[in-house]
Amino acid sequence: MTLVLVSPDRFVRHVPLGFAFRDASDLGLVGDGLEVRIADAERPFRRATLGPTPSGTWMTPRLPGLGFELADTPADWPAKARTFKISVDDPFRRFLPIRFEAKLPVRGRFVWPGWAGLDQAKIAPLLPAGAPAAYKPDYLPLFPTIARAASGPRSTVRAQLAERQADGSDKPCAWAAMTATVDGKIIALGIAGANGSIAAVGSYPALPAQTPAEAAKGRDEVTWTAEIAVHWDDLSEDLPGLDAILGQLSSPPRIALKQLGKDDPLPGQPLTLGRPLTLVSLKSANVRLSTLYLKPN
Structure with missing residues (x-):
């Protein structure tokens, strides 16, 4: 400069x-x-x-x-x-x-x-x-905390990420990276804090095509199916370097559990225009937990 x-x-x-x-x-x-x-x-x-x-x-x-x-x-x-x-x-x-x-x-x-x-x-x-291929920005990204309100109409996916331990305690998935993908394109990328709380905030996808009925009467809401991927290498440092945090994206995503104690992965989630999406695992068929659990390795 x-x-x-x-x-x-x-x-x-x-x-x-x-x-x-x-x-x-x-x-x-x-x-x-x-x-x-x-x-x-x-x-x-x-x-x-x-x-x-x-x-x-x-x-x-x-x-x-x-x-x-x-x-x-x-x-x-x-x-x-x-x-x-x-x-x-x-x-x-x-x-x-x-x-x-x-x-x-x-x-x-x-x-x-x-x-x-x-x-x-x-x-x-x-x-x-x-951005062209191999583009390298002249800036560093800062990831919003879960408490930060999104500016304008932005897609927001929130979760409390944890791994259930053998003794029944929860281990926060500190510094995990989470993406939300719609129609094959990642629209939001977030990083978890030290306590496992995360907010992936990004742009909304293009609006889906209207059905003839929607074209005639309008539609009450617009919803997409978002595929969620959580990358977590269980980094040991209190605050890893940015290279280690974003480097987790090269690892296979961990299985986010639909229900704690079972191996059923979290299915695609409904992302509705103007409405934040909060991810959780189920305790039983009808009981929601407050945490999205990852399957232990």
């Missing part, structure tokens, strides 16, 4: 980093309310706090442990680049925290290398419409 001051004299300083964060539910730019910190991976006591610019880019004028003079010599940046750890937290609890690493300094907005290892079809909700 380049910082330019025009009056009264022209002053140009190259900023050694710039991060952008977007809401995973609608790709809106998140330009305030975050706590973004950076620390040298080898010398964690060297750290700094980033602030947002009016354009929504989070930056700091210098890297921890590297002087201001570095900004005057961008040609030296590749040789001096080293690994930094970045933490992003939201004190307003709109978004889940994320952790990732970056080789810095870098010109322009940072492009996360982890994008290259992900299946583009599975992360479609995190990409702009019509």
Whole structure:
């Protein structure tokens, strides 16, 4: 990035980093309310706090442990680049925290290398419409918490994910990734918090064709069948890196149980326009639980 001051004299300083964060539910730019910190991976006591610019880019004028003079010599940046750890937290609890690493300094907005290892079809909700093959965004996704209200008309699938243990206790499926697919296309992708609560929020699919009766009288509601997939590798860290969390999408999905204690998988679920969908398992044929259980491996 380049910082330019025009009056009264022209002053140009190259900023050694710039991060952008977007809401995973609608790709809106998140330009305030975050706590973004950076620390040298080898010398964690060297750290700094980033602030947002009016354009929504989070930056700091210098890297921890590297002087201001570095900004005057961008040609030296590749040789001096080293690994930094970045933490992003939201004190307003709109978004889940994320952790990732970056080789810095870098010109322009940072492009996360982890994008290259992900299946583009599975992360479609995190990409702009019509993104070309192998597209790598210059932003990082922030996943909404279950308490965050969706902005505008958005499809919302919520659940409390857990695995029932042999002793009868529940183990939250922390940091699991859940997708909702309609007509073969993933329309929503969410990440569970540390307690297993999750909200996958995305766009609605195209409206299904009307029947002749609906065309004549209108329709009271519009409903699609959504196929739910939960990917959970039981990551052991308190807060895994973003690469590990999204990397779970490459693992086969776990079986979400229609009824606890039986192997019947959760069938396709009715996703109704304008109505959030909450997923649960059954305790018996007519008794609903408050949790969607995954079959133990």
